[in-house]
Structures are given as structure tokens and as C-alpha cells.
Amino acid sequence: MIGFTCIACAATQPADYAGFLCPECGGNLDISYDYDAIINKIEQSGIDRARSIFTYAAFLPVARPTERFPLRIGRTPLYEAKRMGATQGLRNLFLKDDTTNPSSSSKDRASAIAVRRAMDIGADVVAVASTGNAASSLACVAAAVGMPAVVFVPDSAPVAKLAQCLSFGATVLAVRGNYDDAFDLCLAACDEFGWFNRSTGYNPFTREGKKVCAYEIWESLDGRAPDRIVVPTGDGNLLSGMWKGWRDLQAVGLIDKLPKVDCAQSESSAAISNAVHRLRAAEKIDWSAVELTPVRAATIADSIAVDRPRDGLAAVKAVIESGGEAVTVPDDDILAAIPEMSRLSGVFPEPAAAAPWAAVKRMVEERKIESDELVVCLVSGSGLKDTGGALRASAKPTTIDASIDAVREALKR
Ligand SMILES: Cc1ncc(COP(=O)(O)O)c(C=O)c1O
Numbered sequence: 257m258i259g260f261t262c263i264a265c266a267a268t269q270p271a272d273y274a275g276f277l278c279p280e281c282g283g284n285l286d287i288s289y290d291y292d293a294i295i296n297k298i299e300q301s302g303i304d305r306a307r308s309i310f311t312y313a314a315f316l317p318v319a320r321p322t323e324r325f326p327l328r329i330g331r332t333p334l335y336e337a338k339r340m341g342a343t344q345g346l347r348n349l350f351l352k353d354d355t356t357n358p359s360s361s362s363k364d365r366a367s368a369i370a371v372r373r374a375m376d377i378g379a380d381v382v383a384v385a386s387t388g389n390a391a392s393s394l395a396c397v398a399a400a401v402g403m404p405a406v407v408f409v410p411d412s413a414p415v416a417k418l419a420q421c422l423s424f425g426a427t428v429l430a431v432r433g434n435y436d437d438a439f440d441l442c443l444a445a446c447d448e449f450g451w452f453n454r455s456t457g458y459n460p461f462t463r464e465g466k467k468v469c470a471y472e473i474w475e476s477l478d479g480r481a482p483d484r485i486v487v488p489t490g491d492g493n494l495l496s497g498m499w500k501g502w503r504d505l506q507a508v509g510l511i512d513k514l515p516k517v518d519c520a521q522s523e524s525s526a527a528i529s530n531a532v533h534r535l536r537a538a539e540k541i542d543w544s545a546v547e548l549t550p551v552r553a554a555t556i557a558d559s560i561a562v563d564r565p566r567d568g569l570a571a572v573k574a575v576i577e578s579g580g581e582a583v584t585v586p587d588d589d590i591l592a593a594i595p596e597m598s599r600l601s602g603v604f605p606e607p608a609a610a611a612p613w614a615a616v617k618r619m620v621e622e623r624k625i626e627s628d629e630l631v632v633c634l635v636s637g638s639g640l641k642d643t644g645g646a647l648r649a650s651a652k653p654t655t656i657d658a659s660i661d662a663v664r665e666a667l668k669r
């Protein structure tokens with residue numbers, strides 16, 4: 257790690273800069289690397305394929321990156337989803353199953369890097385604002401290393417995510433308000449009490465965890481990039497991290513072709529997609545002048561319900577630079593995608609994590625995907641985190657008496 261570069265105005269800061277935002281313009285920061293040094297490290301010690309995200313030590317901005325971590329973070333499976341793909345005429349559809357992370361969502365890679373950073377700089381409390389998953393993830397990872405965590409969630413957060421946070425022993429502050437209210441309060445509390453703020457799209461270290469998902473897909477595909485990756489998007493940090501991962505691999509010569517990165521959003525929470533569509537029409541983009549227009553998010557996919565995306569600029573840049581699509585789908589399509597995806601693949605997504613499949617179907621309909629493209633859908637969170645969402649879209653159980661005749665009757669029906 258050699259320093260920080262502002263995503264908006266490109267001003268650079270040295271590696272020991274302690275702030276999270278650009279001191280020139282207040283924009284979000286991106287961590288920069290000496291790629292020649294990374295190449296040297298890889299040549300000397302290779303990429304150790306054995307364990308967790310710290311396998312990719314050379315690419316990570318933490319001290320002692322090879323030190324063992326108490327949980328298996330990342331290294332999640334990439335499944336070929338043949339039956340799912342076949343329903344849309346797609347021959348190479350894959351699911352990156354991040355439901356198998358320790359807290360059952362994609363957030364754990366980011367939490368691990370953020371917690372390691374907090375330890376590196378001697379912080380003693382970590383905090384986060386979250387729709388629910390980043391909170392349960394930080395609570396989980398903090399519990400594993402024995403660090404106190406304070407989490408700010410909207411009081412409407414799904415009960416399973418709250419149950420995780422509470423069980424992991426975090427201090428849970430359920431804010432009367434939405435995610436954006438929780439975000440602003442967490443920021444103020446971290447200023448007041450000196451806690452390390454892991455909040456997505458503000459802390460530049462979360463993107464460095466999220467990018468590792470790209471390295472894992474690269475490895476699962478035997479050192480190739482897919483044609484496109486479809487990412488469920490709220491704040492945009494998962495997506496900007498994914499794009500950074502592929503660009504890292506290109507920078508050290510491990511791939512020559514970059515994938516397209518598509519953003520999948522609910523029509524009722526589409527600030528990033530709106531900006532992509534607006535900017536694509538522009539001839540030349542002055543990134544330092546780009547402002548995203550906030551929305552009033554109302555989607556049932558709680559994890560991607562965001563009024564004002566906190567990593568919006570980086571995500572919009574990623575979609576445009578990669579040549580990806582910004583796809584919005586109605587909530588009904590997201591809900592319907594949950595049982596459909598589960599039934600056809602054996603992977604059970606929460607609503608947000610089903611959005612990529614709804615988006616793929618839309619792109620097929622609009623002839624934006626070729627049948628032989630290698631497409632990866634990121635399954636970013638488990639259906640067990642929001643069973644209410646799944647039940648709204650599923651068939652009902654058949655209640656019967658405990659007799660074989662009742663079984664026969666039920667089967668007839
Ligand atoms: C399951 C799930 N999918 C997708 C996202 C979207 O990530 P981001 O807010 O970085 O766009 C989140 C974020 O909370 C999530 O929990």
C-alpha cells in the first residue's frame with residue numbers, strides 16, 4: 257500500500273494519512289498499491305491457496321497479513337448453475353455463493369480487513385452503521401478476535417440479522433429512522449467516542465476486503481475472468497470492490513481481459529443506476545463534478561435499500577468503465593427470484609441476493625447477454641436472514657393429520 261487517491265478529484269495522500277475522506281474535497285478515498293512490489297512478493301512466495309482471504313496477502317493493506325485469522329473468511333464456492341441458466345438459454349451461468357461466509361453474507365471479507373486495520377492502528381472499539389448485514393458481520397468478526405463492537409441499524413432491520421448481532425455480543429443500537437439516519441448517527445458517535453468506523457463506502461478499507469471476491473472467482477475459474485458479474489447494489493461498495501479486484505489482477509499481469517460489472521438494483525432504490533443512465537448519455541464525464549441524486553428507497557430488499565449511496569461515485573465509475581449494465585427490477589421480480597433460484601440451484605438467497613438473477617432475466621429479455629457468455633451472479637446473503645421475504649414468494653405448506661390417508665389426499669390435491 258503506497259497511499260490514497262481521491263475518487264472524485266484524484267488528489268493523493270500518503271500511506272500514513274489517518275483520515276477516511278479526501279481533505280481537498282471530502283470525496284471517498286481509494287487505496288493505491290505498488291504493483292511491482294506485489295509482483296515481486298507473488299514471485300517469491302506464490303499465492304498460497306490454502307486458507308482464507310489472507311491467502312492474497314500481497315494485495316492487502318494490513319500489517320502481518322499472513323498471520324492466521326480465527327475464522328475462515330471468504331474462499332466461498334463458485335457453482336455452475338446449469339438448470340438455472342438453461343431456463344434462459346444461458347450455457348455458462350455461475351453462482352458465487354457468499355451465503356457460506358461465517359455470518360452468511362459477502363460483508364465478512366470487508367469486516368475482516370477493517371478489523372485487522374483497527375487492530376493495526378490500535379483502535380479498541382469498532383462501530384458500523386448498517387441495514388443489517390454489515391452489522392451482523394462486524395459483530396461476528398469482532399467476536400472472533402475479542403473486540404467490542406457497536407452497531408447502528410434501522411429499527412426495522414430483519415429480526416434474524418438483529419439476532420445475529422445480539423448473539424455475537426455487540427452493543428446494538430436500533431435507530432428510529434432509516435439506514436441513512438443510522439449512518440449519520442454512527443459517524444457522529446465515532447467522532448465523539450473515538451471508535452473505528454467500519455461503515456461501508458466511508459471507510460476505504462472495506463473495498464479492499466470486498467475486492468478479494470474477484471480474486472476468488474479468478475481462482476475458481478482457473479485463472480480467467482468471466483464475461484460479466486452481476487452485483488446486487490445499494491451503497492455500491494460491493495460493486496466498486498469487485499471492479500477493483502479485477503483491475504488489481506490486470507495490474508499485476510494475471511489477467512488480460514476485464515469482465516463487465518453489472519449493477520442490479522430494485523426500481524425502488526436505484527440511485528446508482530439512475531446516475532449510470534444519465535452519465536452514459538454524456539459525451540465526456542468530469543468525475544469531480546458528478547453528484548448522485550438521492551432517492552427515497554422503499555424496496556423490500558432491505559440490504560439494498562439506500563437513499564444516498566455512500567460509495568456511489570466509485571460504483572458508477574465501475575459500471576461505466578467496465579462497460580456493464582445498470583439494471584433495475586421491480587420488487588415482485590426480486591421476490592419471485594428467491595424460490596426460483598433456490599429450486600433450480602440449491603442456493604437460498606435473501607431478497608437482495610436474488611436481485612442479480614432477476615436482473616439477468618431482464619438482460620436476456622432485452623438481448624443484452626449472449627447465450628455463451630460466462631456470467632457470474634453474486635449471491636451476497638443467505639435466505640435465512642429474511643425468511644419473511646422468502647415466504648411471501650413461496651408456496652404454502654400443506655397441513656395434514658398424521659395418517660397415510662391424509663398424505664394420499666394431499667398428494668391428490
Ligand atoms: C446481501 C447484500 N447484498 C448486497 C448488498 C449491497 O452492497 P453495497 O451496499 O455495498 O452496494 C448488501 C449490503 O448491505 C448486502 O447485505
Ligand SMILES: [Zn+2]
Nearest residue numbers: 262265278281
Ligand atoms: Zn478529493
